[in-house]
Amino acid sequence: xxxxxxxxxxxxxxxxxxxxxxxxxxxxxxxxxxxxxxxxxxxxxxxxxxxxxxxxxxxxxxxxxxxxxxxxxxxxxxxxxxxxxxxxxxxxxxxxxxxxxxxxxxxxxxxxxxxxxxxxxxxxxxxxxxxxxxxxxxxxxxxxxxxxxxxxxxxxxxxxxxxxxxxxxxxxxxxxxxxxxxxxxxxxxxxxxxxxxxxxxxxxxxxxxxxxxxxxxxxxxxxxxxxxxxxxxxxxxxxxxxxxxxxxxxxxxxxxxxxxxxxxxxxxxxxxxxxxxxxxxxxxxxxxxxxxxxxxxxxxxxxxxxxxxxxxxxxxxxxxxxxxxxxxxxxxxxxxxxxxxxxxxxxxxxxxxxxxxxxxxxxxxxxxxxxxxxxxxxxxxxxxxxxxxxxxxxxxxxxxxxxxxxxxxxxxxxxxxxxxxxxxxxxxxxxxxxxxxxxxxxxxxxxxxxxxxxxxxxxxxxxxxxxxxxxxxxxxxxxxxxxxxxxxxxxxxxxxxxxxxxxxxxxxxxxxxxxxxxxxxxxxxxxxxxxxxxxxxxxxxxxxxxxxxxxxxxxxxxxxxxxxxxxxxxxxxxxxxxxxxxxxxxx
Numbered sequence: 001x002x003x004x005x006x007x008x009x010x011x012x013x014x015x016x017x018x019x020x021x022x023x024x025x026x027x028x029x030x031x032x033x034x035x036x037x038x039x040x041x042x043x044x045x046x047x048x049x050x051x052x053x054x055x056x057x058x059x060x061x062x063x064x065x066x067x068x069x070x071x072x073x074x075x076x077x078x079x080x081x082x083x084x085x086x087x088x089x090x091x092x093x094x095x096x097x098x099x100x101x102x103x104x105x106x107x108x109x110x111x112x113x114x115x116x117x118x119x120x121x122x123x124x125x126x127x128x129x130x131x132x133x134x135x136x137x138x139x140x141x142x143x144x145x146x147x148x149x150x151x152x153x154x155x156x157x158x159x160x161x162x163x164x165x166x167x168x169x170x171x172x173x174x175x176x177x178x179x180x181x182x183x184x185x186x187x188x189x190x191x192x193x194x195x196x197x198x199x200x201x202x203x204x205x206x207x208x209x210x211x212x213x214x215x216x217x218x219x220x221x222x223x224x225x226x227x228x229x230x231x232x233x234x235x236x237x238x239x240x241x242x243x244x245x246x247x248x249x250x251x252x253x254x255x256x257x258x259x260x261x262x263x264x265x266x267x268x269x270x271x272x273x274x275x276x277x278x279x280x281x282x283x284x285x286x287x288x289x290x291x292x293x294x295x296x297x298x299x300x301x302x303x304x305x306x307x308x309x310x311x312x313x314x315x316x317x318x319x320x321x322x323x324x325x326x327x328x329x330x331x332x333x334x335x336x337x338x339x340x341x342x343x344x345x346x347x348x349x350x351x352x353x354x355x356x357x358x359x360x361x362x363x364x365x366x367x368x369x370x371x372x373x374x375x376x377x378x379x380x381x382x383x384x385x386x387x388x389x390x391x392x393x394x395x396x397x398x399x400x401x402x403x404x405x406x407x408x409x410x411x412x413x414x415x416x417x418x419x420x421x422x423x424x425x426x427x428x429x430x431x432x433x434x435x436x437x438x439x440x441x442x443x444x445x446x447x448x449x450x451x452x453x454x455x456x457x458x459x460x461x462x463x464x465x466x467x468x469x470x471x472x473x474x475x476x477x478x479x480x481x482x483x484x485x486x487x488x489x490x491x492x493x494x495x496x497x498x499x500x501x502x503x504x505x506x507x508x509x510x511x512x513x514x515x516x517x518x519x520x521x522x523x524x525x526x527x528x529x530x531x532x533x534x535x536x537x538x539x540x541x542x543x544x545x546x547x548x549x550x551x552x553x554x555x556x557x558x559x560x561x562x563x564x565x566x567x568x569x570x571x572x573x574x575x576x577x578x579x580x581x582x583x584x585x586x587x
Contacts, residue, residue: 012053019045020279035134036377038279039370042286049291065233066277067133067342069270071161071247072232074136074154075254076263083255086155093152093323094159097337101315102128108307115357118174122351123365125167127308129160129341131373132247133278138336138380149329152320153336161248164343171347176355192242197252200235204256212262216436216451224262225269231257232270261439264432265452267462285342289370290363301364305371309338309379331386335379340369406470407463407495408432409454411442414500414521415474419447427470430463455484457491465492473499480506482513489514508562527551 019041027037045053078086106124109115115123135157144150208231215223232250239249257263294301313334320330348362357365408419411433419429431449433439439449452459454475465471471488473480480499488497496516501507507518527548534544562570 015045015052016041016280016283020283024279034279035137035282036374038282039286039289039374042283043289043291044286045283046287046289048287048289053287065236066274066279066281068236068247068250069232069274070133070136070278071251072235072254073267073270073274075251075256076258076267078255079258080255082258086151089152089155089323090159093319094156094162096319097156097316098128098160098163100128100319101312102126104128104311104315105308108311109304112304112307115361118176119351119357119361122171122174122354122356123348123361125170126344126347126351127340127365127369128312129163129343130157130312130337131339131341131376132157132161133281133342134339134373134376135336137278138376149332152323152325153333156316156337158251160341160343161251164248164347167347168350171350171354171356174354174356177353196239196242196249200238200249200252201256204253208253208257209260209262212257212260212266212451213436216262216434221453224265228266228269229273261436261443261449261451264450264459264462268452268456268458271458271462281342285345285370285373288345288366290367293360293363294367294371297364301367301371304365305368305375308340308368308372309375313338328386331383332380335383336376338379339372339376344369405430405464405468406472407454407460407465407468408472408474409460410473410475410500411435411438411447411449412474412476414476415472416442418472418474422470430468432459432463455479457487460488460492465495468492468495471495471497473497475500476502480510482510485510485513485515504559504562507559 020038023041023044024034024037027040028034043049047053102121102125104124105127106117106120109124110117110120113120135153139150139153211227212224215227231253235249235253236246240246257266313331316334316337317327317330320333321327325333345366348357348366351357352359352362406419406422406427406429408415408422408429409432411419411431412435415431415433419431422429431442431447432452432454433449434451434453436451439451442449450463452463454460454463454473460471465488471492480501485497485499488495497514498517498519499510499515500519500521501510502521504520507520510518531544531548534547535541539547558570
C-alpha cells in the first residue's frame with residue numbers, strides 16, 4: 001500500500017511538473033505570461049478535463065504557501081518607514097476599493113440573478129477582492145513594484161488581505177445554518193489580530209534577528225534556508241491558529257526584517273520555493289475549474305465574468321482619478337485589479353457552510369473567478385498602447401537620469417575605501433558582505449551593509465545587480481574565478497565589472513574574463529609607501545617619478561609576456577633585483 005501511494009505521488013509529480021513546463025514555456029514564448037500557462041495546465045490535468053490528477057482541494061492547501069512566501073518577500077522590500085508613508089493609500093484607497101467594488105458587484109448580482117441580499121453580499125464582497133498571487137508577479141516582472149503605480153496597487157492588495165477578517169465576520173453574522181458552531185465575535189477577532197501582530201513584531205526584534213545573526217556567524221548557508229522557511233511558516237501557523245490571514249502574518253514577518261542586513265540573503269533563499277509553490281497554486285486553481293458547470297451555463301459564466309471585470313475596472317478607474325492619478329495610470333490600475341481573487345474560494349466555502357449560497361452557486365462563481373483571472377494578461381496586452389504615454393517623435397530614448405548605481409561585494413578595508421570614493425562622487429552604492437561582526441561595526445558608523453554571499457548570481461540579482469551600472473568585487477583572498485565573472489557578465493550585461501585580486505597569480509587566471517579593470521590589493525599602497533620612503537631619503541621628485549614609471553613599465557611588460565605564455569615564471573629577468581647605479585644617500 002505504501003509503495004502504491006509513493007508510485008501515485010511520483011506519477012502526479014511527473015505530470016504536474018511536465019505539463020507546467022510545457023504550457024509555461026509555450027505561453028512565455030507567446031508573451032502571455034506564466035500564470036495563464038499554469039492555469040491551463042491545471043485545467044487540462046484536472047478532474048473536469050482529462051482527469052489525470054484528482055483532489056485539487058488538498059493540493060491547493062499546500063500550494064497556498066506560495067502566496068504566503070510571496071507576501072513575505074514583499075514585506076522584505078517594505079521597511080516600516082516606507083509602509084508608514086503608504087498609510088493613506090492603504091487605508092484610504094484600499095478601503096474605498098474593497099467597499100465600493102464589493103457593494104457594486106453585490107448589486108449587480110442581486111438585480112441580474114435575483115438572489116437575496118444576503119446571498120448577493122456573500123458572493124459580491126469576495127468578488128471585490130483581487131488576486132495578490134497574480135498581480136504582484138506581474139508588477140515584479142514589469143519592474144513596476146517599487147514605482148508609485150506599483151505602490152498604489154500593493155496598497156490596495158494589502159488592505160484586501162486585511163479585509164478578510166471583517167468579511168468573515170459579515171458572512172458569519174448572516175449565518176442561516178443552526179448546526180454551524182459560532183465563531184468568535186468580530187471585535188474579538190480584531191483584538192486577536194492586533195495581539196498576533198504585536199507578538200510577531202516582538203518576535204522579529206528579539207528572536208528572529210538574533211537567530212539570523214547567530215546563523216550568519218556560523219556561516220551555514222543551508223541553515224539560513226531552514227531559518228527563512230521556519231520564520232515564514234511559523235508566522236503563518238500562528239495566524240492560522242487564530243483563524244486569521246496566514247499571508248498577513250508572513251507579510252508582517254517580512255516587514256520586521258526589511259531593514260535588517262539579512263534582507264537580500266533571505267529573498268534569494270526563499271524565492272525558489274515561492275516560485276514553485278505559486279505555480280502549483282495556479283495549477284490547483286485550474287484543476288478546480290468546473291468545466292461541466294461552465295458547459296451547462298456558459299453564457300451566465302461568461303457574462304458574469306465580463307460584468308465583474310467591467311464593474312471593478314470602472315470603480316477602480318474612478319478611484320484612481322479621485323486620488324489624482326492620470327487617466328492612463330487609473331485605467332491600468334483598474335484593468336490590473338479587475339479579476340477575482342484566490343480568497344474568493346475561501347469565502348465562498350464559508351458562505352456555503354452558512355447556507356447563504358448553494359454548492360452549485362459556489363462552483364459557478366469559482367469558475368467566474370478563474371475565468372476573470374485568465375483574462376488579465378490579455379487585457380494588459382491589448383490595452384498597452386492606450387495605457388502607455390505616447391513617445392514624442394523628436395525624442396529618443398536615452399540614459400535614465402537616475403545616476404549610476406554601484407554594487408560593492410566585500411566591505412573590508414579595501415571595499416570601504418572603494419565605497420567612500422564612489423560615494424564622494426555622488427554614486428549610490430549597495431554594500432554586501434558575509435562578516436556579521438564587520439556589518440555590526442559598519443552599522444555603528446552609519447553604513448548600511450547587507451549580509452549575503454556576493455559570489456551567488458541569485459544573491460546579486462536580489463541586491464539589484466540587474467539595474468546596477470557597476471559591480472565591484474572587493475572580497476578578500478582568492479575567491480574569484482573566471483567562470484563566476486563570465487556568469488555575472490552574461491546575467492548582468494549592462495554592468496561594468498571591476499575586481500580586486502590577491503596577487504599576480506590570480507590576475508593571470510582572470511586574463512580572459514570580461515572584467516573592465518583588475519587591481520592587485522597591495523600594489524597601490526606598496527608603491528605609495530615606496531615613494532614616501534624615497535622622499536624620506538631625500539630623492540628628488542623627478543627621480544621618484546622616474547623610478548615608479550620604470551617599475552610600472554617593467555611590471556606591465558612582464559605581465560604581457562606572462563599572459564601570452566601562461567607561465568608565471570616567464571620574463572623573470574624583468575624583475576628589478578639590483579640598482580643600475582649607486583644608490584642614493586641621504587641629503
